[in-house]
Amino acid sequence: MKPAVPLLQLPVAPDLYLRRATTADAPALYHIIDRDRPYLRQWLPFIDFSQDVGDTEAYLKYVSAPGNTSDLVFVIVHEQKVCGLIGFKGVDKLNKKLEIGYWLAEGKQGKGIMRRACQTLLAYAFEKLRMNRVEIRVGVGNARSSNIPKKLGFTLEGVQRQGEFLNDHFHDLEVYSLLRSEFKS
Secondary structure, eight states: OOOOOOOOEEEEEETTTEEEEEEEGGHHHHHHHHHHHHHTTTTTTGGOOSSSSHHHHHHHHHHHSTTTTTTEEEEEEEEEEEEEEEEEEEEEETTTEEEEEEEGGGGGSSHHOOOOOOOOOOOOIIIOOOOOEEEEEEEEHHHHHHHHHTTTTTTEEEEEEEEEEEEEEEEEEEEEEEGGGGOOO
16 A cells, blocks of 8 residues: 655644645535635635535645646645635746735634735745745735735735626736745745
8 A cells, every 4th residue: 555645734823734735625615615605705706616515626636636736725724624725826937936825714814814824835935946926916905815915025016907807797906926035934
């Protein structure tokens, strides 16, 4: 029997860590999506396409496939319970840049969980992956989410007009960036 491959786990705080997402996380993540659907769909275009646990499992299978080198996705575990997702998307090794995307259960908002999770991923991106640039894109008007890159020292570069199709119309996105030379671990 082949030994199990250890999952990548990144400590954040004594009660908080990030663990590489697997298809086994689909039920917990789908439960959050379904429970918090009205709240999450305000800002996340994939919510309407997540109609059952199989949809969440298919996404996790895609992002964890061995051939997928442009995504690295983690579950956020707070107080021993999965409460959201965070990860790298659009990893561009040639140009040494990537984007961080994230979402968190409604009941876990306002506790600094996402800011601390992003800080941990920034350290991983700059120190382990040797990236030069990290972006975060946030829906215009999503104050809670835009506070995260602001508190982490990102620069608002501008607005990507109609950058995302959300709830039957195009929505503008704020584009934030942080360079390796600006990062303070």
